Each structure stands twice: as C-alpha cells, then as structure tokens.
Amino acid sequence: MTQMPPLVALVGNPNAGKSALFNALTGARQKIANYPGVTVERKSGRASFSDGRPVEMIDLPGAYSLDPDSLDEAVTRDVVLGNLAGHRRPDALVIVLDAGNLDNHLRFALELIAQGLPTVVALNMIDLAERDGLRLDAQALARALGVPVIETVAVRRRGLEPLMAQLDQILKAPRPVTEPVAISVGAQNQRARDIARAAIVSETAGRQWTRRLDAILLHPVGGVVILLSLLFLMFQAVYGWSEAPIGWIESGFAWLSDGIKNVMPDGLLRSFLTDGVIAGVGSVVVFLPQILILFLFILLLEASGYMTRAAFVMDRMMAAVGLSGHSFIPLLSSFACAIPGIMATRTIMDQKERLATILIAPLMTCSARLPVYTVIIGAFIPASTVGLGIGLQGLVLFGLYIAGILGAMLAAAVIQRFVTQSRTSSFLIEMPRYQWPRLGDIAINLWQRAWVFLRRAGTIIFAATIVLWALLSFPKAPDGSNVSQVEYSVAGRIADGLEPIVSPIGFNHDIALAIIPAMAAREVAVSALATVYAIDAADEDAAATSLGPKLAADWSLATALAFLAWFVFAPQCISTIAVTRRETNGWKWPIFMVSYLFVLAYAAAGITYWTARSFGL
C-alpha cells in the first residue's frame, strides 16, 4: 500500500525566509498551482528525510496573525486550521522566524504553536542577526516555546539537516493534540516580548547598516534624487546594454534563415519557414535582452530591500492621485510586465486602491511594447545626440514611458474619484533590512522570466505569426496582377474593413493589418509588420534588409508618432485581460479596463496625428 507522504507547511511572517527555506529544502522539485477555489498561488514541493522517505512541503503566504487582513493571509489561516475545503490539513508546521526580529515574529509563532499541530521552529537569518550584533540562545527559546528550535540560514543551506531530522522525530511521535489555549492578545504579545528578551544572550550596537543607509536613501531630497537616477539608469541600461546581445540574436536568426534558403527550393514551405516562422518569432525574441535587463533591475531592487524604500519615497506623490506607496511596487513591476504587476497588487490592503492599481497597471510601459517602440524609433528618429551624450532616440523612448505614467496618474485620479469613490488611501508597511542580493537567486529568477517569455514567443506569438502568414499568403494574387499580394490576401481584405475606422487617426493599411494579431500580444505587431513586408518584397534582397528602413520609406512621421501614441495606451494583451478577470473575480472590470484604454488610445493617436500634421510632418 502506498501512503501519502506527510504534508508539512512552512509558515511565518512575511520576509522571514519561508520561500528561501522552501527552495533550499525542495530544490527544483516544485509545483506551482492555486489553492482550491481561490487565486492564491500554492507552491508545493518534495523534500526528503535522510533515509530518502519523501515529505511534501508547502510554502504558505506570509501572515502576521491568524486573523487575516488580506486574501493571502486568509489562505494561511484556513490551511493551518484545516478549514480550506479540498485541502488537507498539514501534519506538521515549520514556523520560520527571523532571528533579528523575534519581538515581532514570536507573536504569530505563539498563536501558531497554540493550534496544537506538531511544530518545529526554524530560527532563520541567524547570519544577519549576528551581523547586527545579536546573539541568541536557541535552547532557551525552545524551552520557552515548548517546541524544538533549529538555527538555520536558508540561503546558505545551513541547518537544513537538523531541521529535517527534528521534523522526522515530531512526525513520528506527535504531541498529544491540545485544545487551543485562549489567551488575550495583549497578554500574548507581552509573552512574545518576554520570550524574545529571554532568548537574547547579548546585544552589541552592531553596525546598523540599515539605519545608516536609510539616512541616505530616505533623505528628504537626496532620496528622491537617488530614486529618479536609479530609474533613469535602469531605462538607459535597457537600451545601452542590450545592443550587442541583440546583434547576436539577429545574426543567429539571419544565419538560420539563410541556411534554410540554401538547402530548400523556393516554394510555399520555404516561405512559411523564413517569412512566417523565422521572421515572426525572430523579430520578437530579439527583445529578450532588453526584457531581462529590466527584470534584472527590478529583482535587484526587490532582493536588496530597496523596493519598499522606493515606495516610501513615492508615497506622497502617489497620494496626490489617490494611491499610495503600496501601489508603487506593482506599478514598477508592470514596467516589465503587467501580469506579475497585477498579481503583486494583492499586498495592497485597501481594496479600492488595489482595484485602481490593477486598472492602471497596463499603462506602465511593459517590455512587450519595447519591440514596437524600438522599431519605430529606430526607423523615424535620427540617432543624434541632444548634448551631454544623451541620445535623441533614448529621449523619445523616455518620453513614451513618461506619457504612460502621466496617463496612468490621470486615470488613477479619475478612477479613485469617480469609479471606486475612494476617500483616502493608506500607507503602512514593514521595511526589511538591506542585504546583498544573492546572485544565484537572481539568476534563477531571471531564467524563469526568460523562459516565460520564450514560451510566449514559442506559443502565442508563434501561432499568431503562422495564422497571420497564412492570412497574408492566401488567396494568391494572380500572376501579372497589379494588386500586391498583401492587398489581395484575406488579411488585406480584413484590414480594408478596419481602415475607415483607423484612418482618421492616421493609420494606414499596414497598421490596420498589424493591430489585429497584436491583440494577442503587443509585440506581435512587430512580427506582423515584418511578415507583411517580407511577403510584399518582390525579391530576396529587399526582404533581407531590416524592417526599419522600409517603414521609414512607407510611413509619414505623423503616422509613426500616432502609432507610438496608440501603443502607449492600447490594452493589447490577452493575458493581461485574463489576469484582471481572475484578480477581480468577473468580467466587469476587465471590460471597463479595455474600453477606457481603447478610448484613450484612439484619442491619443488621433491628437498626435493631427498635431503632427499641423506641423507639416
């Protein structure tokens, strides 16, 4: 008979190191799913005892108590109490404590221990506590709590073996299940502080890194300058550092395309592979370096502890439009991709503020817009400098980001005033200690992002480009016809229908064609244009030269600018709409979001076009 392995839950305050411990214990054997009936992510994985017997671990969302004030915390409570339908109650708990923060973390620990499940305490981040001049007595703590306490340093894999051994023991010989002891919150908290005090052997002033750094990074003026410089550096890096790797990827795809042309006879299949697949997917994969650089910055800011400081610095400015520093973190993530950004809104306590943040997240210039911006900017904006070594192209890109931000702020103000009718926002957040980001963790995270992106390129974008290629290739224009293949194809005819709607905002036939498949994902617009032009090119040489010059020859500057303005606002991403539906439990808000964004996009493109025209562009 096979028996289910025991289920052990890692539980504790946010930032105690649960996820780090979970990763260390389970390694690559992880599964990410949702808890039954709720959209909270459930991370589970297998660990094993020293003799190889398996144990299933789950990484519960961080919480401050069993009295929840967010969806995530409610899941933690329900799992611990065994109240979540369709989810088995854990056989044991590993309570993860930040050794440097015992006063606060012990409150929740006491509440958890009182539930009577077999429990081991992982006294984590011992290294940081020691760095800050704190010495603790784990034995004394164990005596006071009545459960075993193991010192761990999750990120250095220290203490994992004793932890697993202890876990094995308590699972074998569980304590008799006791009724939860009712004790007043005040008394419980006092007890937590007393135990914390008793566990501290000695405390030297330590170096107080966090406090000193905060004096600089939270400085009333300096802090603002530093944050803005960091953001500016981040966006410059996205452009500057990515040139070389982009070149490698481009030549890789060109090499592949040439290879196919050399071994295959001209024909439908060859056109499918080179014009459809390689041109389409290649034009998107090329942006991988930029996306990774953006994520690299965001991950570094998160892991070092700076992100909440950025929220602190931004709070008042966000308050001006009815948001708070809490919204800053999801919105900054949305610069990489709105999907993790929208998911990160779960940490926002105020539900109205959370909704407003979700609704404006798509206005942050996500990495999928970069391909579109880059191609158009490259084609229409001269690569000159405006002095001080600042490039004009970079400046225009910066302007597009700013346009998105201003649009978002405006939208937030209007939404908070008229839609959610929120009166106040709030900002109350724990600021973790600073520490060096662990490069291994960052690398794993980056790899996961790259993988998600490549999978998109390999699935949605691949499919969209194939469909588009087919729509563009059939029916075949008769030989000797003076109508081009693009005009003659199915896609050309659909675009004909769309053209009257978009021509008032300066969009031509090609754009009408490109924005249809770009509904699936924004970056498809580029591969769509690439496919359109590759197919329309009469000879191979013309097809081989890159997209930019062709656009420059074909479009007016006014049209190009209108196209950029459209992409600042247009809600062109099915995944974002799906995530919004999930996070807001229904279609009402995603429909609202899509509608208001389309209206904005149409208006912005129109205004841009006609303004540019009036300047004779």
Add this chain to the structure above:
Amino acid sequence: MQLDRLPLNQIAVIRSIDWESLPDQEGHRLRSLGFEPGVAIEALHKGILLWRDPLAVRIGRMTVALRTKVAAAIDCEISA
C-alpha cells in the same frame, strides 16, 4: 506626545493608541505590526521634500513606514 511630533532618534514608549480614530484596516495592520501600549518606539526618518510624510519608525527590531495621519493617533512618552 504624538508620534508624528516625536523628535527623530529619540527613544520613546507608546502610551496609548486612539484606535477609534483609525480605519479598521489600519488599526488591524498596526496591531499586527506590533504597535501597542508599552512598546518602545523611535522615529527614524521623515518623508520627502516639504511633505515630511510618511514617517519611518523603529518598533521592536523592525522598521515600519506609516503616514503622519496614522502616527498622530499614537501617543508616546519620551523615556528618560
């Protein structure tokens, strides 16, 4: 003295918290972050530019950011 008026780097003890004046959610979160009478507290940094809001305070061994409006509900006593 209200927490928002407490001079920086001055160790104090929370005397009382006016829970009534706080929205439920903020009161709840404040409690879960360890704010309650008798706890030592210290104002560390004040927010940016002319606003000087929010405030970063040390409570226990933790740094917490909160807005001055909430801080005004927390009454402290400078310890000798």
